[in-house]
Amino acid sequence: MHEWALADAVVSTVEEKVGKRNLSILKEVHIRLGELQNIDREIFVTGLKMMLRGKQCGLEVFKIDMEEAGFKCNYCETEWKLNGYPGIGEDEREAIHFLPESAHAYMQCPKCGSSDFTVAAGRGVLIESIELNGQEPTYND
Amino acid sequence: MHEWALADAVVSTVEEKVGKRNLSILKEVHIRLGELQNIDREIFVTGLKMMLRGKQCGLEVFKIDMEEAGFKCNYCETEWKLNGYPGIGEDEREAIHFLPESAHAYMQCPKCGSSDFTVAAGRGVLIESIELNGQEPTYND
Amino acid sequence: MIDPRTSVVEKRLKNVKRIIVVSSGKGGVGKSVFSSVAALLSAEKGLKTGLLDLDFQGSSDHIILGEKVSLPEESEGICPLRLSSGIDFVSFSLFTGESPLPLRGKDTTNAILELLAVTIWKELDFLIVDLPPGIGEEILDIIRFIQRKEFIIVSSSSLVSVQVVERLVNLLQSMNLPVTGIVENMAMDSVHHVSDMSEKYGLPLLGTIPYFPELESEIGDSKKLLKGNFAKYLNAVVKNMFKTK
Amino acid sequence: MIDPRTSVVEKRLKNVKRIIVVSSGKGGVGKSVFSSVAALLSAEKGLKTGLLDLDFQGSSDHIILGEKVSLPEESEGICPLRLSSGIDFVSFSLFTGESPLPLRGKDTTNAILELLAVTIWKELDFLIVDLPPGIGEEILDIIRFIQRKEFIIVSSSSLVSVQVVERLVNLLQSMNLPVTGIVENMAMDSVHHVSDMSEKYGLPLLGTIPYFPELESEIGDSKKLLKGNFAKYLNAVVKNMFKTK
Ligand SMILES: Nc1ncnc2c1ncn2[C@@H]1O[C@H](COP(=O)(O)OP(=O)(O)O)[C@@H](O)[C@H]1O
Ligand SMILES: Nc1ncnc2c1ncn2[C@@H]1O[C@H](COP(=O)(O)OP(=O)(O)O)[C@@H](O)[C@H]1O
Ligand SMILES: [Mg+2]
Ligand SMILES: [Mg+2]
Ligand SMILES: [Mg+2]
Ligand SMILES: [Mg+2]
Ligand code: NI
Ligand code: NI
Ligand SMILES: [Zn+2]
Ligand SMILES: [Zn+2]
Numbered sequence: 001m002h003e004w005a006l007a008d009a010v011v012s013t014v015e016e017k018v019g020k021r022n023l024s025i026l027k028e029v030h031i032r033l034g035e036l037q038n039i040d041r042e043i044f045v046t047g048l049k050m051m052l053r054g055k056q057c058g059l060e061v062f063k064i065d066m067e068e069a070g071f072k073c074n075y076c077e078t079e080w081k082l083n084g085y086p087g088i089g090e091d092e093r094e095a096i097h098f099l100p101e102s103a104h105a106y107m108q109c110p111k112c113g114s115s116d117f118t119v120a121a122g123r124g125v126l127i128e129s130i131e132l133n134g135q136e137p138t139y140n141d
Numbered sequence: 142m143h144e145w146a147l148a149d150a151v152v153s154t155v156e157e158k159v160g161k162r163n164l165s166i167l168k169e170v171h172i173r174l175g176e177l178q179n180i181d182r183e184i185f186v187t188g189l190k191m192m193l194r195g196k197q198c199g200l201e202v203f204k205i206d207m208e209e210a211g212f213k214c215n216y217c218e219t220e221w222k223l224n225g226y227p228g229i230g231e232d233e234r235e236a237i238h239f240l241p242e243s244a245h246a247y248m249q250c251p252k253c254g255s256s257d258f259t260v261a262a263g264r265g266v267l268i269e270s271i272e273l274n275g276q277e278p279t280y281n282d
Numbered sequence: 283m284i285d286p287r288t289s290v291v292e293k294r295l296k297n298v299k300r301i302i303v304v305s306s307g308k309g310g311v312g313k314s315v316f317s318s319v320a321a322l323l324s325a326e327k328g329l330k331t332g333l334l335d336l337d338f339q340g341s342s343d344h345i346i347l348g349e350k351v352s353l354p355e356e357s358e359g360i361c362p363l364r365l366s367s368g369i370d371f372v373s374f375s376l377f378t379g380e381s382p383l384p385l386r387g388k389d390t391t392n393a394i395l396e397l398l399a400v401t402i403w404k405e406l407d408f409l410i411v412d413l414p415p416g417i418g419e420e421i422l423d424i425i426r427f428i429q430r431k432e433f434i435i436v437s438s439s440s441l442v443s444v445q446v447v448e449r450l451v452n453l454l455q456s457m458n459l460p461v462t463g464i465v466e467n468m469a470m471d472s473v474h475h476v477s478d479m480s481e482k483y484g485l486p487l488l489g490t491i492p493y494f495p496e497l498e499s500e501i502g503d504s505k506k507l508l509k510g511n512f513a514k515y516l517n518a519v520v521k522n523m524f525k526t527k
Numbered sequence: 528m529i530d531p532r533t534s535v536v537e538k539r540l541k542n543v544k545r546i547i548v549v550s551s552g553k554g555g556v557g558k559s560v561f562s563s564v565a566a567l568l569s570a571e572k573g574l575k576t577g578l579l580d581l582d583f584q585g586s587s588d589h590i591i592l593g594e595k596v597s598l599p600e601e602s603e604g605i606c607p608l609r610l611s612s613g614i615d616f617v618s619f620s621l622f623t624g625e626s627p628l629p630l631r632g633k634d635t636t637n638a639i640l641e642l643l644a645v646t647i648w649k650e651l652d653f654l655i656v657d658l659p660p661g662i663g664e665e666i667l668d669i670i671r672f673i674q675r676k677e678f679i680i681v682s683s684s685s686l687v688s689v690q691v692v693e694r695l696v697n698l699l700q701s702m703n704l705p706v707t708g709i710v711e712n713m714a715m716d717s718v719h720h721v722s723d724m725s726e727k728y729g730l731p732l733l734g735t736i737p738y739f740p741e742l743e744s745e746i747g748d749s750k751k752l753l754k755g756n757f758a759k760y761l762n763a764v765v766k767n768m769f770k771t772k
Contacts, residue, residue, distance in 0.1 A: 143601040158529075239599070246627065267736070
């Protein structure tokens with residue numbers, strides 16, 4: 001349930017950007033959940049619900065997309081996906097859930113064996129955009 | 142004249158990408174020189190000429206643009222330019238010419254005084270694109 | 283794209299009275315022994331104490347304290363590991379054990395930010411943060427993300443160490459960051475570079491700790507460490523530290 | 528956008544016979560003293576010797592050797608500084624002296640790549656590369672950009688050091704990188720973690736160097752260093768090193 005801490009971060013950020021008393025002007029908040037961190041979407045949504053309690057904005061404002069995790073070797077430039085990568089057990093998955101960078105201790109480039117790689121996509125929780133009623137989307141670059 | 146080493150790097154890279162014996166298929170090579178490194182354009186071009194001696198491609202293929210140097214504070218997000226930044230003497234300029242990262246020893250954010258900043262633009266020598274005769278530009282992202 | 287994590291770092295630390303960042307710039311001067319034993323002494327005095335090992339590649343506080351690490355519990359966030367000595371402990375080793383962790387700077391920042399955003403620190407009198415050597419992501423991110431903090435500088439007596447440490451002191455002062463003082467560790471009588479530096483920069487020399495050959499036999503055993511000479515000397519330093527402010 | 532610099536790194540090093548990367552993962556174990564004195568010994572034997580200090584934050588080879596640094600000369604690239612001892616020397620300190628150099632990872636990579644791309648190393652028997660602690664940009668970039676290289680691992684005797692060094696050894700072996708051997712420095716008789724590690728990983732223990740209190744008085748004076756006990760012991764290690772291959 002450390003998903004709640006991340007949901008808290010999302011709501012705090014939105015409040016920071018539009019002002020605490022201003023949440024009613026939110027049209028859509030796009031959130032991206034990276035596959036690597038393996039966030040439980042249900043728990044995350046429950047977390048959001050908790051954090052929004054008593055605030056002028058409902059859960060329906062938050063749109064959540066999943067992003068596939070992608071890796072790229074800094075040595076030989078091979079790219080690979082999480083899906084199909086072998087030999088990551090329960091404990092490793094749990095460690096990565098807490099701290100996606102743990103993946104660097106447990107993965108190597110499937111082609112050259114290098115431990116020097118980049119998480120190119122799908123790491124963790126990001127806010128893609130915050131759209132306000134009657135305005136164009138802001139904060140997406 | 143360490144500009145020659147960088148000109149050498151440009152020609153070597155182009156050869157690596159299109160093949161040593163293939164330089165005649167080059168249409169345009171766009172090079173970007175960052176303001177921070179303070180490369181002497183004349184010397185750089187002389188360097189290129191030297192490196193191209195006896196090769197199937199002339200100097201006219203190489204288009205050189207200058208890019209203004211831009212900095213961004215990682216702490217307060219202030220952005221600033223090199224032009225107008227005070228107090229960088231001859232020696233510092235020379236050190237930065239050799240090694241643009243030396244700037245981190247000699248500059249601070251003009252607003253908050255932080256030494257934690259990013260060279261956002263105009264660092265050094267980059268190849269923007271390599272265009273081949275009868276083909277769309279390649280290698281630009 | 284907005285990173286939501288930065289907005290909650292202060293909130294996660296709001297119950298922490300003082301955040302003490304143990305730094306040096308130089309490696310092998312005793313930052314980790316200092317941090318670990320200072321945390322032990324603080325907890326022994328009944329102060330609520332946290333210890334955050336931010337040296338990802340060289341995490342060693344768990345080795346010094348002789349603690350078996352395991353994945354932490356989670357409630358509304360990550361709960362620090364409560365050690366038998368009473369210290370609330372977080373380290374990368376909780377997640378990756380003794381595996382090598384090759385991280386580039388971007389990953390290091392991500393990892394630090396993640397730990398700061400999801401760890402729920404309870405009420406603490408002291409959170410001791412153990413930094414790796416260098417002036418890279420770890421210290422720059424602590425400066426960037428944590429507003430309320432103070433630095434303790436550890437240096438050995440050697441010129442090789444002091445000259446490197448001086449660069450960090452320089453940087454911290456040029457950025458107007460609060461330095462509580464300097465600790466000289468593995469002190470050699472023959473040289474006085476550290477006290478010279480402390481004078482030059484107007485920083486208190488919090489204490490001088492000799493080299494104790496027997497410290498090695500105490501490594502990995504919190505009880506022995508608490509009883510040893512290193513702890514005895516450190517206690518004087520820490521006492522001052524606990525008094526300041 | 529293509530970075531042209533990577534294509535010339537090998538060319539800049541083509542006249543170098545052996546590239547020896549002195550690494551550890553752990554700080555303060557003597558990598559820099561080892562690198563500096565090994566370079567002195569090598570040059571004294573009439574071998575053409577280069578020394579590249581890649582510890583940007585903690586550059587100290589110039590301090591150990593007692594060399595006044597200055598901006599290098601340039602011809603078709605940067606010319607290493609020729610020291611009076613005959614060593615061809617490059618260090619970040621040539622460019623920034625004793626100023627603090629706060630670099631994030633991306634900058635560190637840029638700086639390393641720049642030095643590798645523009646420094647014109649003359650014919651050398653040995654290029655000794657002194658690395659900072661940690662498993663970050665410096666070692667990952669050396670692995671990435673330099674094909675022909677071998678690692679020497681330095682560790683102190685302490686468990687705290689060995690446990691961290693073991694992570695690096697693990698990483699290098701898992702990536703099939705050539706490790707010439709391990710050097711135990713500031714050796715303590717009471718423990719044998721280093722020899723245990725060398726057995727466990729099937730790596731030669733190149734030598735064991737005691738702690739010499741008088742080394743501090745030799746720091747900053749190449750001639751004294753060459754005559755001292757540290758150099759005497761190191762000489763045996765280096766002899767082996769010069770024989771291997
Ligand atoms: N006062 C001391 N007496 C004896 N050994 C010490 C002392 N301080 C530190 N050490 C030893 O020095 C080595 C480096 O200490 P460590 O805390 O790991 O340094 P750092 O965290 O700065 O890299 C360790 O082996 C440690 O046990
Ligand atoms: N064998 C030795 N005897 C005495 N002092 C030593 C010995 N080896 C290293 N030192 C000292 O230990 C400190 C750390 O050495 P250094 O070479 O800077 O380590 P590193 O480069 O691994 O950080 C320096 O003060 C150095 O003079
Ligand atoms: Mg440490
Ligand atoms: Mg670094
Ligand atoms: Mg060193
Ligand atoms: Mg690092
Ligand atoms: Ni969880
Ligand atoms: Ni030049
Ligand atoms: Zn690969
Ligand atoms: Zn700023």
